[in-house]
Amino acid sequence: MLALPTLSSNGITLKPLTLSNATDLAEACQDGELWKINETSVPEPDKVMDYINTAASMPDRQAFVVIDDLTGKAIGSTSFHDILPFVKRLEIGYTWYAKSYWRTHVNTTCKLMLLTYIFETLEYQTVGWRTNIGNHRSQQAIERLGAKKDGVIRGNRVCRNGVISDTVMYSLIKSEWLPVKLELTKKLNDAH
Template sequence: MLELRTLLSNGIILKPLTLTHANDLAQACQDGELWKINETSVPEPDNVIAYINTADSMSDRQAFAVIDELTGKAIGTTSFHDILPLTKRLEIGYTWYAKSYWQTHVNTTCKLMLLTYIFETLEYQTVGWRTDIENYRSQNAIERLGAKKDGIIRGNRVRRNGVISSTVMYSLLKSEWPQVKVELTNKLNKSY
């Protein structure tokens, strides 16, 4: 397992996800009724505790609560998963935020903190992302981060409505990180 640290930047705190965040996350997923979006992994409000317990029980996943420093409340989650220490590769996923935080600085801030930690502290070589083939909002967000599209894995996932779907895979290499870091930092500077 990786050592998880609390990360802070631009009014956003990333802390290891625990059951103490359950009530906040139950409220956050109701902001936009996010569990109704078939292409995501957002839990129903009544299933947040199970969602946290599942994240905690997975040997290759380490989850963070995303906290608005101003309110002190958890507004979503994000995770490291599919962690491969030998090849120094991991993925960022299980990411969701209350709808009122969409198209704000939150996602860029979180990804800048996570990528800095992954590439500069953990010294990993590759970060991956995956999303449903029909989740265009997520695909656009990943591409705005500077990740490259690796391809599509066909018919490998089942949506919550039972439909079998495909996954779009993305990645970012450590050699690409310096330029991406500059671009993400510039985006954040323009948003303030």
């Protein structure tokens, strides 16, 4: 297991997800009724504690809570998962934010902090992302980060409504990191 750090930048803090975040996250997932979106992993408000316990019990997942420093409240979550230390690869996923934070600096800030930690502290070689083939918003967000589309895995996930669906896979490798870091930093600077 990786030791999860606390990361802070640009008014956002990432720290290990715990049950103490349950009340805030129950409020955050109601902002936009996110659990009703079939292609996401957002819990129903009354199932946030189960969501946190499940994340903690998964051997290849380490979850962060996303805190808005201005309010001190949890506004979402993101995780490292499918961690392969021997090949220095992991994925970032289970990411969601309260709807009022969509298309703000939050996702870019979180990804810049996570990617910097992964490539520069852990010295991993590859970061992956996966999303439902129908989740075009998520695909666009991943592509805006500079990740490359690896392909589609057909019929490997079940949506919340029981429909079997396909997964789009993306990755970023260490040799691509510096220009991506510069671009993400520029986007954040331009936004302020």
